[in-house]
Amino acid sequence: MRSLRWPVAVALGLALALEALPAVLRWLRGERRRRPRREVLFFPSQVTCTEALLQAPDAPLAAAGPSALTPAAPGGCQCSLPHGESSLSSLLRALLTARASLELCLFAFSSPQLGRAVQLLHQRGVRVRVITDCDYMALNGSQIGLLRKAGIQVRHDQDLGYMHHKFAIVDKKVLITGSLNWTTQAIQNNRENVLIMEDEEYVKVFLEEFERIWEEFNPTKYTFFPQEKKIH
């Protein structure tokens, strides 16, 4: 009897080890799996210098890892603004991580910093598409004309109702959405929220809506002289 105990104990031990193996592997994988990005930004944003972010050629690389949350290096900037993080700089960083595509669906877009970030991405070869509101884009200070001049595709509504969305999709992976209009007035004065989330399901739904609106606002469908049609 005694001689049988050892093999039994060894077999039992092995069986337990094998049983636990998948769990151990899952645990190991889980340890290495990056947590999906989930961030909430509240505005008004502290006014900070964003030059280092918008000028440094390595800005997007620096923003790719967890080090993105460390304060931006002033990069020798001598201006009088604080050079730490702010809600605006976090939003800029989130956008500047784009490598392949950026969809913007924005009612109002007049913030020069956000405009520069979008142009930077366009220059880096990121496919940028913008949907906006026809009334707001005609206002003074709108970035839309500058983006168009830079060669970025822009489509707008022709409705009485506002194209009132305020969302962005980065690399078809990260959704940025909330109450914030991309204007300096809103960024610096209003109480607003912005959610940044890496979430497949939400990105899918918002991307589908973007594509739907993008097609609906196809310039071939614009009616340039809607009044004339009524004269009959």
Ligand code: ZN
């Ligand atoms: Zn500065």
